[in-house]
Amino acid sequence: MLASVASFGGFAEPLENDDIDEVVVVSANRYQTPLTELPGSAQQLDADSLAALNPQHIQQALVQVAGATFARGDGVEYLPGLRSPVQTGPGACGSVLSAVDGIPLRAAGFCNINELFEAPIELGASIEVLSGPWSTIYGSNALTGVVNVLTPDFAERGSQLSVTLSDNAYHQLTGLYDGQTGEHDIIAAASISHDDGYRDSSGYNQQKLLLKHGITLDSFRVISTLNVSRLDQQTAAYLVGKDSYKDKELSKTNPAPEAYRKAHSIRFSSRIDGGNDDLRWQITPYARYVDMEFLQHFLPGTPVEENHHTSLGVQTSWLWHWLEAGVDLEYTQGSLLQFQEKPTQGSDFLEATIPVGKHYDYKVDATLVSPFAQVTVPLTEQLTMTLAARVDYQHYDYQNQMNSGRVDEQGMPCGFGGCRYNRPESSRDSFSAFSPKAGLIYQLTPNHQLFSNVSRGHRAPQATELYRLQRAQNKTDLSNETLDSAELGWRGNHNAWRWQAAAYWMKRDNLILRDSDFFTVTGGTTNHKGIEAKLVAQLSNHWQWQFNGSYAIHRYGDVPQLGDVKGNRVDSAPAFNGSSQLRWQLTEALNATAEWLYVDEYYTDAANMHQYDGHQLVNLRGQWQMTEAFIISAKVDNLLDTRYAERADYSNFSGDRYFPGRGRTAYLEFNYRMPM
Template sequence: MTKNKLSVLVFALAAAGVCNAEEAGGQTEATNNGPTVLETIVVTATRDEQTLRMLPASATVVDTQSLDITSHTHIQEALVRVPGANFARGNGQEYLPSLRSAILTGAGGCGSVLTAVDGVPLRASGFCNINELFDGHTEVAERIEVIRGPGSALWGANAMNGVINVISPRVTDEPEYRLGVEGGPHDYMRMKFSASRRMGDHGLRADLSMGHDGGYRHDSGFDQQKLTLRHEYDGEQVSVASTLSMTNLNQETAGYIVGDEIYRDRRERNENPNPEAYRDTQSVRWASHIKYRLDDSSFLSFTPYARYTDMDFLQHFLPGTPLEENGQKSFGLQSAYHKRFDNWQIVTGLDLEYTDAFLKQAQDAPTAGSPFLMATIPEGKHYDYEVDAIVAAPFIHTSWQMTERLSMTAGLRYEVVRYDYDNRMLDGRTDEDGVPCGFGGCRYSRPADRFDRFESWSPKFGLVYDLADDHQVYLNLAQGFRAPQATELYRLQNAQDKAHLESEEVLSAEIGARGQYDRLSYEIALYAMKKRHEIFQDSSRLNVDDGEIRSRGIEVGLGYRFNEQWDMALAASYAEHEYSNHRFSGSTDIYENDVDGAPHDFGSARVGWNFLPGARAELEWVHQGEYYTDPENEHSYDGHNIFNLYSFWRLNPAWKLNVRVTNLLDRKYAERADYTSFGGDRYFPGEPRALYVGVERKW
């Protein structure tokens, strides 16, 4: 694999241009007279509205226009516009996350990127799901804010590589109603409805989306429904924004297809070797954001919240295809005191959370395959446990305007997580009735009841220096962490009866520059990261925490507006992720090997054309570089280049037409490539060319 492709992506794509102005929260345009990208408003970093110029961090906003024109059917289509984000699309609504990292897999892979809606994480700490963004109502979002690198002291656990925060639409000042319908191939249909009305100090809003997709592969597809209700109250001293969200997903899942470059075969790419697989999941979330103004320079904020999730998931990738049932009920409180002084400000508070979760795994038929698999994976229940968890985290975050041009930010968070685990089956690695398995014992091992406690500190320090009114540089030093997930601690295998795990930690150093010159907006970030105590499953299927990964890279976002009609944009990344300690994959020491699933270069570029008043078209190029598919670096995927065409046309104030063509050149490619010693090369094939047409009525 070529080790240096920076010129391929950054310089070759830079001729094409991206990311900025149009993705700056709807706040900026790269024009001579418009505000600069530094005035972009974000709330994710400090839980309050703040301009980007105050942040010593990398932040990107996928704004309303970007979400509107892509009208994404999958969250990956929106996040491809973010430098450093390389989400791998799975079947249906599934995905594998990647933010300043390799494509993350495994039980704890979801714990490296924190996903939230309006500042409240989608899942409880310690109980993430790698696909959890499908519970966010991104189809109707006002914008999506992405912080790259360890989150601030206000976020804590799981924000090791960054934060993805979905911002819900607010109640409009004038009454507004929208109804949109769209259709596409494979019986794809989606309806979206929004209603918004303000009555004095109160406002009400409802957003509903309902989608059906028959799937481009055999026995695949999904039905999904999402509803978000919002109430706003804005008084003289108190403002309250409350949301209630409900989601339901019924998905027929298609698994990997197996064979060297089999994704290139037009017939085989449509096959589904796991027609029995499915995922059914429901969620309910409530949160109330309360802001109490003490005076002109200070306020208190409180966000009580509650969540409920329930999921049935057939694990088609495991021998015996066992059924997993999991769910959680959680509630919590985010609280903070905000105070502004003449040249500095402070945010300090306490976050609390309680979770009641369960997990069950069972298979209803004997395992097929080799005598070893048949003997070691019994029919019946494998796991049945409950976990109660308590999280407490005090924090402090300060900003100081040291001089007219230099500002400093510092923060510290202390977080303690306590698990109370209750095994509801027999302890050990027998079958559910206590009968030992052959070949030394059953694969699945159930630890005895226990308590676990994890404590972590998360410091952060940053400097921002204004070179000029529209140009600045920054330095960001941070440490992120995550406690072991419950599944890593209690869902054990083979002879392991207790997992001795520590919290994963990431040390990060970043320098960056951003600003605007005439019609050009730009952001550049260089970073180095070291992950310690990485939790992974070794070749004996034991959960261990002695992994280390070293990462370094550069991210570039550019935006250039030629005139009122034409503009270009770029979101480019070059990164190297390496195993930095001696450990073995099989019999191979993988020290200094590239992490599998980690392309050096990836990104997207777009050219936009405002061809009529109220009408726009964008041609998008999505680039995925070559990457290794195994830790030994013996197998790889060549990468791909895909082109998409997006457009909308506002015919008049009431009607809008949206047309998009994905995979415009009908390339045969893989959304995700992998290699296993027992199965060989395997792929999630990319969708063929598809045409989607939608129409929206507003009144």
């Protein structure tokens, strides 16, 4: 059956008139929480929804999330946006927190803009999206929202094997075992993907492994998870030139055929649950290792960056009646090396200021201490209040491993006043933040509910913002970015209709950005207001319709570093963004879905002098269950072969530039299931 209000994501049997409190939002706290206890917006794409969609990229799934503005890049890359413009820049990944089973994919202060490519969305997972600030639950980086990938639950589904084939030599092989051996629940899943790419020199190979084990002992349950990923990708660069994406042949070219990204990750966690009806507790120790190397083809001289970090952490929580409290601890050792092998090509200025050799070589030891508490109190039979707060203390111990200042690797000064890259002296830096939240839920009827909240989110400066300086800047003076938010929403169902709608107002302060002198500074504000809605209607026994959409206005406040932009629309922020799905259940074994995607026009620069016209796409997919064990699925993305840009941007150096979208692309999947 289609999941209730928070799920919306998949299509299955006709809807029933169930109460809205059937839905469970796992990460509303550390325990399974009914939607009726959540004073905020949440949406979920369940495992069946993702299996039917068979996304090759997470953005293909997130188009069904109201308010998500993720922009797909080439290969597995993307730029995130959730209740916000598409985020760009070295610390932009700190605005939307990405997690697996509630544990952030990257350590606090070490995020990566593309980090969700390591999440196991192909391996029976579901995706949960929390919109707005959620720092009271997740701490730093949960500024505009959270994308939490949930590994599959133990369901004793047996084994299954699937093969997907497509254009450009794309193929993916996925296998999953879900069963029980004695008292042990076991899930073992793996995927192998290959894509030659739709642009020149833009293919990738990716492998993922998921192992999950569960056992119930005398008074507690232990669930351990191992998640491994590996990526070897050729990367395609922006296509430069006004409307260049509209040229079909030009859109397949790649101005940077030498660009690449290689990444490896290993994550292990072990969640221990115990307690009784009066007091429940949960302890989750975890470890992560992340290693990445990529060519910065977007910079003069195309330097290589190598970064890695290793973390040990623990999440703890105690739930006593109406009070939940705990503390999260994390220790991380990270490093970054940037070097250039060949002389810089270009003007005399670029050649003189960007030398061959190492540009940065540093280590950072980071410590995070983060206590939190949340109380949920019924004020009347219909009205419930939730109060929550978290304190984050983030400490960096930065160690420069080469000479300091604006000199080259040998200590020689560069011409034109000094080298482009400036290495600050070793230092220690600390950041503290307080994140409160207050929410109300009013139960109008068993099937209708109003909710509201006011909250603050924050993100600490990322290590790259603090220690990768340029020009004459010798030290930053950064502070936490904050976002204050107010939200009012309504969710419910009536007969064959289900919905969730919300309006929000947000103000973002202390923006971390790079000014005209190439200094990384704190300053400026942006203002955001919008409405979001998800709606599912069972039109008949055979027809079902779903709508997901948002209308939002994002404007600059005072941002002196960007010039006179107050009141301008924030770039990379379409006002309307949405999708709609119409499903036809022809027979019990055969169904088809037509999908419409819409991206409104948006400005591509802060001055609002350049813009992208937006686009509309049509996708078609179908599924035939030939036997109880064998399923054939097919889909065609961009059915009308529309010329469009996944991402449009304007640079003062190169002008209009784009990530061109794929043309018409067909996929065929064969799935064989072997029940227990």
